[in-house]
Amino acid sequence: MRRLFSALLVTLLTACASTPKPAADSPALGEKATPPDAAPDAESFRAKPPEPGKAPDLVLPTFQSAKLENGLTVLVSTRRELPLVFAGVAFSSGSAQDPKGKEGLAELSYRMLLEGAGKRDTVVLDNAFADLGVSPGMDVQADGAQVGVRVLTRNLDSAMSLLSDVVLRPTFNAQAFDRRKKQQLADLVRALGQPGVLAQLAYLEAVFGLDHPYGHLSDGMPASVQTLTLADVRGYYQKHVGPGAAAIILTGDISLDEGVALARKYFGGWKGKATPPAPPKATQASPRQQVYVVPKPGLDQTLVLVGRAGIASGNPDEYALDLATTVFGGFFGSRLNMNLRENKGYSYGAGASLSPRLGVGPLTAYSSVRQDVTGPALQEVMNELSGLKTKPISQEELAAAREGLIRAFPGAFESVEGLGASAAALYITRRPLDEFNRTVEGLRDASAEDVQRKAEQYLDPASMQIVLVGDPATIQEQVTPLGLGKLVPVEPDEAPAAKPGTPRAAK
Numbered sequence: 001m002r003r004l005f006s007a008l009l010v011t012l013l014t015a016c017a018s019t020p021k022p023a024a025d026s027p028a029l030g031e032k033a034t035p036p037d038a039a040p041d042a043e044s045f046r047a048k049p050p051e052p053g054k055a056p057d058l059v060l061p062t063f064q065s066a067k068l069e070n071g072l073t074v075l076v077s078t079r080r081e082l083p084l085v086f087a088g089v090a091f092s093s094g095s096a097q098d099p100k101g102k103e104g105l106a107e108l109s110y111r112m113l114l115e116g117a118g119k120r121d122t123v124v125l126d127n128a129f130a131d132l133g134v135s136p137g138m139d140v141q142a143d144g145a146q147v148g149v150r151v152l153t154r155n156l157d158s159a160m161s162l163l164s165d166v167v168l169r170p171t172f173n174a175q176a177f178d179r180r181k182k183q184q185l186a187d188l189v190r191a192l193g194q195p196g197v198l199a200q201l202a203y204l205e206a207v208f209g210l211d212h213p214y215g216h217l218s219d220g221m222p223a224s225v226q227t228l229t230l231a232d233v234r235g236y237y238q239k240h241v242g243p244g245a246a247a248i249i250l251t252g253d254i255s256l257d258e259g260v261a262l263a264r265k266y267f268g269g270w271k272g273k274a275t276p277p278a279p280p281k282a283t284q285a286s287p288r289q290q291v292y293v294v295p296k297p298g299l300d301q302t303l304v305l306v307g308r309a310g311i312a313s314g315n316p317d318e319y320a321l322d323l324a325t326t327v328f329g330g331f332f333g334s335r336l337n338m339n340l341r342e343n344k345g346y347s348y349g350a351g352a353s354l355s356p357r358l359g360v361g362p363l364t365a366y367s368s369v370r371q372d373v374t375g376p377a378l379q380e381v382m383n384e385l386s387g388l389k390t391k392p393i394s395q396e397e398l399a400a401a402r403e404g405l406i407r408a409f410p411g412a413f414e415s416v417e418g419l420g421a422s423a424a425a426l427y428i429t430r431r432p433l434d435e436f437n438r439t440v441e442g443l444r445d446a447s448a449e450d451v452q453r454k455a456e457q458y459l460d461p462a463s464m465q466i467v468l469v470g471d472p473a474t475i476q477e478q479v480t481p482l483g484l485g486k487l488v489p490v491e492p493d494e495a496p497a498a499k500p501g502t503p504r505a506a507k
Contacts, residue, residue, distance in 0.1 A: 086148055242271075303468070311361070466485070
């Protein structure tokens, strides 16, 4: 090491002692040097953003349908990239078919399908699915329900055998019922501690009224779930579950012929008299008379929901209204989000959505805002609604909304499960198999004039109901001067109003 250091030192001293020769283009002694050309700015590339690449072509899935002799529908969408298949069953009845006072029955009834089937109890059934490397999923909504699994193609036959037991031969064991009912009640207790769930409860009452089939959450309420019996579950199953009111959903590595053969093998002998229910009665948006307040003293934020009854799935207004709603609050660059988040700093974000259903679904704007700006934030929401008329939607805004909605479509079909959920939605809402192509075409063709008309028709602030969850003293102080309606406190266990927008009795 020392020898190496000495050698390096000698080399360094020798280099320092030598006189360097001038470069060939160096100026002579006494001559003025010519400055070189200025070096380009290393950051100049930032002045012009890179051009986006060509957008990929939009490829939408193809759905095929067949019907078995017993009335059972088979829906298939083929995708051969991976050896995976989603296998499921969609049902045409949901929580909208809960009897009055028995809210939560559909949720409990469908969940019971996975609490023992055929000769297997709950544990053995779970283990049978686990042996295939899967866990069944269940989703219960207002208009229907779905149960299914994603499996390797080689395990599809076994999965269909298990699903046929689940749907055709549920055991409805008494002990399993007691356990599942307690679980649903426990889940409700946790949920009712969340401001978002409390807001949904008050919002459904404000928009639909709790006498309407859409006026409650699918989970029900503790008081209604507590009344449910095993006989209620059996009755719901017998009335609403049958081959004429269900569809086999198969998406992924499978053809229509293969799907029909599997459906016939495992569900061909299914019998039952259930038929799809009629769509719930349409709800008309009524003028706002009051502001619903769910009191949560000391809450740091105020949760704001503003909305009304919108449209049913298949309504010809859907495409233009979806674009108008997107401009108002449907994406990051929307008017509502840019106002509340970017300009005012009142919220981390704000949005709006249109949710068509088999019956008339809700049109909703939402945000969580700082408690200290509850009044100003709500005023800005109402200003943005009014602004859709006083400041018409621009061509730039419409183009951004159109592009965003259309380009978002592939995300729903990324997985075989997403493809299965899309197929189930087509069945539950009774839409044609080319519905997604129709929607893209409708979004592309909607004119600026039509979008503006639907914005003014449906997003009129006077017809928007208001729900606030937050500190009652702050809400009283800041919202009352806005003159948006009488502030009415709402508690989840109070007696419901009979009709949407009906003022509650004064206390």
